[in-house]
Amino acid sequence: MCVTCGCGEGEVKIDGVAGHAHEHGHDHSHAQGDLHSHAPGVGQTRMVQIEQDVLAKNNAYAQANRDKLAERGVFALNLVSSPGSGKTTLLCKTIDLLGSTSVAVIEGDQQTSQDADRICATGAPAIQINTGKGCHLDAHMVGHALQQLPLADGALLMIENVGNLVCPAAFDLGEAHKVVILSVTEGEDKPIKYPDMFRAASLMLLNKVDLLPHLTYDVDAAIAFARRVNPAIRVIQVSATSGQGMDEWLTYLRAGMARTAAARQQTVAVLKARVAALEAQLQQAKA
Ligand SMILES: Nc1nc2c(ncn2[C@@H]2O[C@H](COP(=O)(O)OP(=O)(O)OP(=O)(O)O)[C@@H](O)[C@H]2O)c(=O)[nH]1
Numbered sequence: 001m002c003v004t005c006g007c008g009e010g011e012v013k014i015d016g017v018a019g020h021a022h023e024h025g026h027d028h029s030h031a032q033g034d035l036h037s038h039a040p041g042v043g044q045t046r047m048v049q050i051e052q053d054v055l056a057k058n059n060a061y062a063q064a065n066r067d068k069l070a071e072r073g074v075f076a077l078n079l080v081s082s083p084g085s086g087k088t089t090l091l092c093k094t095i096d097l098l099g100s101t102s103v104a105v106i107e108g109d110q111q112t113s114q115d116a117d118r119i120c121a122t123g124a125p126a127i128q129i130n131t132g133k134g135c136h137l138d139a140h141m142v143g144h145a146l147q148q149l150p151l152a153d154g155a156l157l158m159i160e161n162v163g164n165l166v167c168p169a170a171f172d173l174g175e176a177h178k179v180v181i182l183s184v185t186e187g188e189d190k191p192i193k194y195p196d197m198f199r200a201a202s203l204m205l206l207n208k209v210d211l212l213p214h215l216t217y218d219v220d221a222a223i224a225f226a227r228r229v230n231p232a233i234r235v236i237q238v239s240a241t242s243g244q245g246m247d248e249w250l251t252y253l254r255a256g257m258a259r260t261a262a263a264r265q266q267t268v269a270v271l272k273a274r275v276a277a278l279e280a281q282l283q284q285a286k287a
């Protein structure tokens with residue numbers, strides 16, 4: 001169940017396959033029953049306890065994902081938005097510009113493999129997670145998708161979450177950052193109506209700016225609303241169809257990939273130095 005809206009889980013499918021093997025040997029006794037957030041007969045204290053258990057379990061899976069990604073030097077972003085903001089279109093455009101060999105994608109939708117099919121058509125690898133009745137991806141699903149996704153060392157991993165401006169805010173997937181996409185057809189006030197999501201994100205992509213000449217949309221007001229809930233949020237104005245703003249977006253992505261690769265190299269260097277020191281100690285002990 002979702003701790004935010006109480007919706008059911010349904011049957012999760014990864015690339016069309018329900019259920020999954022547990023090579024990683026994790027305990028699978030989820031604290032996710034059929035309980036509903038507003039379940040009659042379940043007291044408030046019990047509900048809070050269940051929410052904490054679900055989120056704690058998710059955070060443990062997220063940390064495992066984060067460790068795995070760091071080991072590979074993979075920069076991972078969790079793309080969140082309401083349905084139809086342009087996430088998949090933006091991903092296709094990004095892959096076209098960045099090259100299909102350096103990007104891999106995990107797609108989240110309740111049903112269909114439409115989005116993964118669109119990504120695969122670009123040449124980049126993609127895995128589709130269908131959440132059934134679920135309203136968000138969680139770190140456990142992403143961990144299983146990662147087992148199947150061909151992911152090069154130093155790659156960019158884009159996780160397109162289920163279109164929903166509420167529930168995905170609470171679930172860490174192991175990403176470096178959440179990126180919220182707001183399209184100019186949705187109204188300026190979404191950041192103050194759905195503040196949790198805009199607070200959780202480090203970057204807001206204001207998409208579909210090519211449509212601005214046809215709308216009465218106040219870009220400054222939208223940015224001011226976003227900064228009211230998250231003063232540190234960075235904003236890039238883009239159009240996934242015309243390509244406007246893509247340079248700045250690609251610069252952001254390349255900088256993140258370079259930082260992540262450098263951190264991995266540093267970890268490897270530290271480990272090598274430690275191994276050398278231990279070998280020297282061993283030689284001394286033998287002498
Ligand atoms: N004019 C314009 N249309 C866009 C832009 N980006 C996406 N669209 C259109 O918006 C619609 C939705 O785009 P998608 O990429 O499917 O949006 P999404 O966020 O992936 O949708 P879900 O996965 O269903 O939540 C499509 O008709 C796109 O062609 C843009 O920058 N400008």
Ligand SMILES: [Zn+2]
Pocket residue numbers: 002003004005006007135136167
């Ligand atoms: Zn929910």
Ligand SMILES: [Zn+2]
Pocket residue numbers: 020021022026028140144
């Ligand atoms: Zn599992």
Ligand SMILES: [Zn+2]
Pocket residue numbers: 087088089115160
């Ligand atoms: Zn999509």
